[in-house]
Amino acid sequence: xxxxxxxxxxxxxxxxxxxxxxxxxxxxxxxxxxxxxxxxxxxxxxxxxxxxxxxxxxxxxxxxxxxxxxxxxxxxxxxxxxxxxxxxxxxxxxxxxxxxxxxxxxxxxxxxxxxxxxxxxxxxxxxxxxxxxxxxxxxxxxxxxxxxxxxxxxxxxxxxxxxxxxxxxxxxxxxxxxxxxx
Amino acid sequence: xxxxxxxxxxxxxxxxxxxxxxxxxxxxxxxxxxxxxxxxxxxxxxxxxxxxxxxxxxxxxxxxxxxxxxxxxxxxxxxxxxxxxxxxxxxxxxxxxxxxxxxxxxxxxxxxxxxxxxxxxxxxxxxxxxxxxxxxxxxxxxxxxxxxxxxxxxxxxxxxxxxxxxxxxxxxxxxxxxxxxxxxxxxxxxxxxxxxxxxxxxxxxxxxxxxxxxxxxxxxxxxxxxxxxxxxxxxxxxxxxxxxxxxxxxxxxxxxxxxxxxxxxxxxxxxxxxxxxxxxxxxxxxxxxxxxxxxxxxxxxxxxxxxxxxxxxxxxxxxxxxxxxxxxxxxxxxxxxxxxxxxxxxxxxxxxxxxxxxxxxxxxxxxxxxxxxxxxxxxxxxxxxxxxxxxxxxxxxxxxxxxxxxxxxxxxxxxxxxxxxxxxxxxxxxxxxxxxxxxxxxxxxxxxxxxxxxxxxxxxxxxxxxxxxxxxxxxxxxxxxxxxxxxxxxxxxxxxxxxxxxxxxxxxxxxxxxxxxxxxxxxxxxxxxxxxxxxxxxxxxxxxxxxxxxxxxxxxxxxxxxxxxxxxxxxxxxxxxxxxxxxxxxxxxxxxxxxxxxxxxxxxxxxxxx
Numbered sequence: 001x002x003x004x005x006x007x008x009x010x011x012x013x014x015x016x017x018x019x020x021x022x023x024x025x026x027x028x029x030x031x032x033x034x035x036x037x038x039x040x041x042x043x044x045x046x047x048x049x050x051x052x053x054x055x056x057x058x059x060x061x062x063x064x065x066x067x068x069x070x071x072x073x074x075x076x077x078x079x080x081x082x083x084x085x086x087x088x089x090x091x092x093x094x095x096x097x098x099x100x101x102x103x104x105x106x107x108x109x110x111x112x113x114x115x116x117x118x119x120x121x122x123x124x125x126x127x128x129x130x131x132x133x134x135x136x137x138x139x140x141x142x143x144x145x146x147x148x149x150x151x152x153x154x155x156x157x158x159x160x161x162x163x164x165x166x167x168x169x170x171x172x173x174x175x176x177x178x179x180x181x182x
Numbered sequence: 183x184x185x186x187x188x189x190x191x192x193x194x195x196x197x198x199x200x201x202x203x204x205x206x207x208x209x210x211x212x213x214x215x216x217x218x219x220x221x222x223x224x225x226x227x228x229x230x231x232x233x234x235x236x237x238x239x240x241x242x243x244x245x246x247x248x249x250x251x252x253x254x255x256x257x258x259x260x261x262x263x264x265x266x267x268x269x270x271x272x273x274x275x276x277x278x279x280x281x282x283x284x285x286x287x288x289x290x291x292x293x294x295x296x297x298x299x300x301x302x303x304x305x306x307x308x309x310x311x312x313x314x315x316x317x318x319x320x321x322x323x324x325x326x327x328x329x330x331x332x333x334x335x336x337x338x339x340x341x342x343x344x345x346x347x348x349x350x351x352x353x354x355x356x357x358x359x360x361x362x363x364x365x366x367x368x369x370x371x372x373x374x375x376x377x378x379x380x381x382x383x384x385x386x387x388x389x390x391x392x393x394x395x396x397x398x399x400x401x402x403x404x405x406x407x408x409x410x411x412x413x414x415x416x417x418x419x420x421x422x423x424x425x426x427x428x429x430x431x432x433x434x435x436x437x438x439x440x441x442x443x444x445x446x447x448x449x450x451x452x453x454x455x456x457x458x459x460x461x462x463x464x465x466x467x468x469x470x471x472x473x474x475x476x477x478x479x480x481x482x483x484x485x486x487x488x489x490x491x492x493x494x495x496x497x498x499x500x501x502x503x504x505x506x507x508x509x510x511x512x513x514x515x516x517x518x519x520x521x522x523x524x525x526x527x528x529x530x531x532x533x534x535x536x537x538x539x540x541x542x543x544x545x546x547x548x549x550x551x552x553x554x555x556x557x558x559x560x561x562x563x564x565x566x567x568x569x570x571x572x573x574x575x576x577x578x579x580x581x582x583x584x585x586x587x588x589x590x591x592x593x594x595x596x597x598x599x600x601x602x603x604x605x606x607x608x609x610x611x612x613x614x615x616x617x618x619x620x621x622x623x624x625x626x627x628x629x630x631x632x633x634x635x636x637x638x639x640x641x642x643x644x645x646x647x648x649x650x651x652x653x654x655x656x657x658x659x660x661x662x663x664x665x666x667x668x669x670x671x672x673x674x675x676x677x678x679x680x681x682x683x684x685x686x687x688x689x690x691x692x693x694x695x696x697x698x699x700x701x702x703x704x705x706x707x708x709x710x711x712x713x714x715x716x717x718x719x720x721x722x723x724x725x726x727x728x729x730x731x732x733x734x735x736x737x738x739x740x741x742x743x744x745x746x747x748x749x750x751x752x753x754x755x756x757x758x759x760x761x762x763x764x765x766x767x768x769x770x771x772x773x774x775x776x777x778x779x780x781x782x783x784x785x786x787x788x789x790x791x792x
Binding site: 110112 | 195531
């Protein structure tokens with residue numbers, strides 16, 4: 001019995017997520033670089049995709065010496081979280097956009113070139129961005145501690161596994177290594 | 183050994199990043215037009231509450247312009263036709279406001295316009311949950327609730343037909359029962375208020391006091407005795423004055439209540455008239471009042487115009503907010519939660535959308551070619567920033583021989599204390615669609631006519647008119663239906679088929695909650711007169727039967743409630759003067775006695791003022 005295209009696509013995505021997870025955790029980067037990548041990726045994952053600031057975050061992941069895999073891992077991990085938290089972001093954004101003390105700031109930003117393309121005046125986008133800014137530091141330290149602990153306890157064993165060797169041998173790994181932390 | 187220096191930037195990633203950006207540009211070039219077309223179709227469809235199709239949309243980045251081809255906007259009330267089709271629309275944008283995500287149109291040109299064209303495939307109905315879909319449904323429900331038109335002729339007049347009425351169907355009974363309850367509660371309240379005054383006890387004790395005073399000799403009492411007596415009487419007089427004042431208040435309140443009850447009797451009478459009309463409809467009796475004739479024939483199309491006008495005015499209200507307060511609208515549709523997008527307009531800045539003043543030549547194609555000249559000013563999403571009303575004026579001529587004259591003016595003033603939207607249009611020589619008369623086997627093709635319409639919405643107040651003038655009408659009959667027509671229908675047909683002129687005028691007024699719609703036409707008196715002459719006796723006979731049937735069921739309750747109102751009125755009008763008279767009399771007696779005592783007392787003593 002053949003699998004449906006949707007099931008195949010879901011499985012492929014999960015496989016890629018697994019690949020990304022392993023590659024990132026075993027990359028050359030320090031736990032801090034991986035954690036910084038996860039933190040920036042979380043910013044993209046939490047915000048609605050077509051927000052102007054996501055382009056900036058993506059450029060930061062690519063250009064800054066952080067783990068690219070970490071960024072993709074952060075994006076993959078936090079996108080489903082964002083769907084769950086959307087009502088919270090909506091409420092938070094609404095409160096901020098309605099706050100009398102911030103009206104002058106929003107009005108000024110709304111009438112500033114390029115800023116409106118960030119869609120900051122959308123409740124979900126602003127709520128997600130502010131929530132990410134508030135959570136960025138905890139995400140960073142949490143991820144750094146988790147990666148350090150993983151490498152110390154399981155890193156060697158997993159690195160020598162057949163699965164990891166197969167992953168490293170693939171062509172995709174070579175492309176991915178362009179963005180590896182130095 | 184020293185640790186390698188940590189590098190902040192990953193310079194070797196610039197190449198792939200540039201490649202990525204190049205890929206984005208490539209994707210933009212390949213798909214931007216298609217994506218923008220889809221988004222424009224979705225947004226316009228949601229905004230207008232009807233299917234909007236765009237054949238092709240091209241973003242001309244170098245010229246900061248957008249070219250739209252084959253735009254078709256379906257009629258939300260008739261999915262088989264398009265309200266408007268445009269061959270080419272060229273939109274020249276001002277690039278500076280575009281950096282702030284604001285659309286400011288410098289120049290707009292439209293070509294190949296067509297109106298009211300047939301669609302190849304029926305349009306999709308509006309999403310009932312979209313804002314425009316909800317607005318359309320609301321205005322549709324509003325028109326159905328507020329405008330109900332009598333049927334002119336439904337069948338053979340049968341005065342011998344038995345008429346069976348259920349009392350539960352009659353509003354008179356309900357109104358009479360409700361009024362009887364109000365009469366009882368008014369009577370109870372009146373009696374309780376009167377009892378609380380304790381007038382009888384006051385009058386009796388005061389009369390007794392006056393009798394006691396009459397027996398007193400001031401000389402025997404002496405100065406001090408007179409002073410004490412007068413002082414105690416004074417307290418009684420004050421109490422009587424208070425009672426008189428309370429009685430006056432009660433009288434005023436009772437008169438107001440009686441007036442309300444009298445109004446209730448009028449409402450019962452109005453309910454009885456409605457019940458007569460209801461019973462008449464069961465017997466299928468037509469109304470021969472002249473305004474009812476026009477309402478029956480032209481009520482639907484005129485109400486349809488006002489419904490559409492109100493719907494679009496409400497749509498403008500929704501998308502063009504008054505003032506400069508932050509304005510909320512639903513966020514973009516996406517897989518994630520849409521959220522709410524808030525606009526923050528600012529004085530001296532561009533609004534989110536603006537069509538600058540401009541003259542537009544509209545080339546009309548299709549089966550009715552022609553040319554129109556449009557002048558638009560201040561078309562914007564934030565009129566308070568512009569400070570002038572949005573106006574559109576269109577003039578021109580359509581048709582191969584330019585026989586159809588078009589004059590249209592619209593104004594939207596959505597700032598200041600009294601926002602107002604208005605529209606006036608006049609089409610001359612236009613071929614209007616045929617009007618089928620409801621429940622009659624014939625209709626009218628107005629032919630080349632003059633159609634004048636106007637509509638104004640100011641706050642809650644609405645005003646409008648819808649007028650058709652035609653000198654060459656053609657009456658359309660369904661031959662089968664005409665063969666089986668009743669005498670009534672045949673008479674109407676004979677009247678109509680002898681006429682060549684049609685003049686209809688509908689006038690809307692009042693408020694959205696309580697609209698008024700008066701429709702008159704040159705057919706009113708002609709039809710009503712002929713029908714009265716022909717069927718008057720038969721109708722009068724049936725009318726008497728209708729009245730008897732209703733009266734038989736409601737007379738008992740109506741008579742009972744009339745008697746109750748009458749009793750209460752008599753009670754109030756008879757009793758209160760008596761009570762007042764008794765109080766006045768005893769007051770007078772006490773004052774007389776006090777004067778006698780004080781006059782009889784020796785010396786110039788100072789007595790309390792009365």
